[in-house]
Amino acid sequence: MEYLNDMALFVEVVKAKSFRAAGDATGVPNSTLSRRIGALEKSIGLRLLHRTTRKIELTEAGQLYYESCRRIVEEARIAHEQLGEMLAQPSGVLRASLPVDFATTYMAPLIAEFARRYPGITFELDLTPRRVDLVTEPFDVAIRMGEQPSSTLIARQLARLTPYLYASPRYLKTAGEPTDPADLRQHECIGYPKSGPWVLHKEDATAEVEIGRRFTVNSVGMYRSFAVLGQGIALLAEGVVADDVAESRLLRVLPDWHGSPIPVYALTETRLLPAKTLRFIEFLQERLVTQ
Known part of the structure; x- marks a missing residue:
């Protein structure tokens, strides 16, 4: 909801005690800040700030609103940071379909290296020659060699092996x-x-x-x-x-x-991937190109 962004801007204005300083901190122009806070006050139906040419002061309603907004904005910041940490150190079960021989003779040491790098990930690896259905079966990613037939799946090239x-x-x-x-x-x-x-x-x-x-x-x-x-x-x-x-x-x-050269692809159902799958694909792109 857009007013959540306005709440964050309101907190910055109060902390900075002026629209100009808040604008410098956020990169949002003074005129935009003033318009957004005005729209917030209109949607609430109460004045939040007393404005003068030199400074701003909170109204009684503004003080109550600020305390609530400050907690919400801080919790949102913490949630954002936690997700960033999850992306840096992903966890969960990675379910991957791999070609039998390519996996055993080529990928096994790479997967072991990836596992050491990300100890929070556990693995369910299915080595099969069949083409698994990424839409109906519980796989995060399938690794395949050679040119792939046209489909709705997302194909990311990992390497071209000579x-x-x-x-x-x-x-x-x-x-x-x-x-x-x-x-x-x-x-x-x-x-x-x-x-x-x-x-x-x-x-x-x-x-x-x-x-x-x-x-x-x-x-x-x-x-x-x-x-x-x-x-x-x-x-x-x-x-x-x-x-x-x-x-x-x-x-x-x-x-x-x-x-x-033989192309190697990572196939997924969607472009929006959980951290464990994204890091696995990025790792293979990094390591396979050097093989």
Whole structure:
């Protein structure tokens, strides 16, 4: 209600003991302050202030009204500050739907880091390949990879993950190392179902390669495991294989070439989010971009 704002302005005028000083404190012009207080008095039906050229004084009714307004304004300020603290340190249950393999191989350490940062949040994580219904099911957010179909959901892009080519030292020792994308036709390459030819990029150059697929796998975890076990060359995002590369279980192949970036989205039903969900999305945007 607009008169609640007028009550706050009335309190500032009384504290400052003049319209000019109150205007300096609030940034509201003197003329506007005077008009707003006048409208407040008219709506109440009583004069609240005695005005002179030098100062203002409270009427008897104004004194009573001021005491009530001061408490209301102070309680509103405290409530506002408490909500600000809640936003800084959110709490509650965060219910998230995550892709199975992406969550287990990529997001688990990030979620653990987020949990340490916000100890007031508890988690219910649903790892499922199905598309959950954010309207009828009790999820705060769903994380999905790849371009999303048109819908009424709000999609916030978290990152674009660039995949590179990797193979195990054992595989490269046996099969040799490709020096050009065309060489991949003579190699065992691990594929995803219905993924088509590999499209690789190097600066402004693009190469499209039909690959042999002894293994076609719809699980990122299994895909990565086959690469580590020497079953062929895999196209994987850096974050998924970071530990394997650090331990020399996988080596990058054709290091100047990479696959098409894969977008990662956070899907929500609405733009107006509770603090726990907003902080989770912001955290993933911050951390995934560095992966």
